[in-house]
Amino acid sequence: MSYKTIVVHLDMSRHAHPRLEVALRLAKQFGAHLTGLFAVFSPDPRSLYVMSGTADYYATHEALRDERRGALERLFHAELKRAEVAGEWIAVDDTASLAVPRRARCADLVIAGQHDPHDPESYVGDHFPENLVMSAGRPVLLVPYVRTAASTGTHVVVAWDGSREATRAVHDALPFMRMADITTVVTVNGAFAEPGPRIPGADIATLIARHGVNVETKDIYAGVGASVDGTLLSEISGLGADLLVMGGYGHARWQELVMGGVTCSILESMTVAVLMSH
Template sequence: MSYKSILVHLDAGIRAHPRLEIALQLAHRFHARLTGLFSTYVPPRHAFVVMAGTADYYAEHERLRHERAGALQRLFHAELARARVDGQWIAANGDANDVVPLHARVADLIVLGQTDLSDPESFIAEQFVEHVVLAAGRPVLVVPSGGTVAAPGRHVLIAWDGSREATRAIHDALPFLDHAGQVTLLTVHATSDQPPRDRIAGADIADTLAHHGVTARVRELNIDNDTPVGDALLSQASELDCDLIVMGAYAHSRLHEMVLGGATRTILQSMTVPVLLSH
């Protein structure tokens, strides 16, 4: 199993080029075709109809958007040629939360950037990363907004709790696991946890991975009830020198809105290494 098509989201933010570099390295590693999908924040046109003097602002925003798209497109094709990777460029129009999942569903792996509150140009849409994770139906690799990050996969940390989402994430991550030098499968237990009778033990899923040629070291961690699971995962990733976390993206419905679970939110807000999420 391998990723044969990778889609990287690109925008006008300062982290677009480093994110493209990571996607290029992954496309080279997996012999995959790379799609660069340009999508930025598009202010709703109707919002300017009732505001006097804003028509020129909208036109200027569109001009700058096309200018940035053209510059990034030239960079994308130059980088493809340098890396000797096959690919295509798509400039999507419309609200990113609507158009990006549509393109993402035909790729094997999606590469997104972590929300960066310090860079206004990187704002795409409300809860953009969360929306793509829940709506795309494909594994999403989220790259941290800070620091220098190389293409991940040297030491992979799997967050395992026996759930459907965790199972999906493991199988979606098999190309990474197959290339990894080391894989650690971690189960986190809070003091008051009462594990369900039908929970699949870490040793059992590690045995499944062994059938795929992946050797995983099983590790269990006990934490206090007031310690967030997300914080425990990040701490373990740092302690074990992991460069990728694989985990299921949990969600529940609240007033007909899909809301990410606590551990997933913590990871997306405070991530220090790339995270592969599946829902």
């Protein structure tokens, strides 16, 4: 398996260009066809006309979106040519929460961005990254708005807990792991206790190694009062890793959204790219 069709979600946020650069680099690396999918949040004009003083907002927003879309489309084609990558540009009027998962289902990998609370243009829908992970049916590579790594996939960390979602993510991320210098399978606080004296994560590491991956295992302990997600992110920083692979929503999604969970915390606090599968 390899990634031969990649879709990157583009919008009007200041992170669209850096996200495109990541997508171009990966498309070049894997010899993939790259689709740039432009989808943004568009307010319903019917709801604005009932609000005093907002009648002109929709027209102004539309004009601004058309201007930025044109500039981004020109940049996309120029960058495709420069990188010598095959691709296409698609702009849709549907909401991103519907359009991106639909297009992603005909791709090997979909690339999207983490929500940036400091950039209103990064908002394309409520819980967009979470909905994409749950509904795409394909691996989702989420690019953080604060990047601490210039590369993606040189050192891969697999967050392993033995769940169905983690298993799916491991197999979906094999193309990255084959090209990585090293992959570290991390279990936190004995989260996955295999029977007998075997090292946690040893069996999945053996499977990964049979695909020609340089892999190691590491079992770490979250101290008293420490969270699994915080411990995991600290370990990633210490290892100098630039890609986290994990299953998304091992618990019910409503439970994590309401009560919190590792998936939600990682989506809020990530500083390296995260490949999630559900």
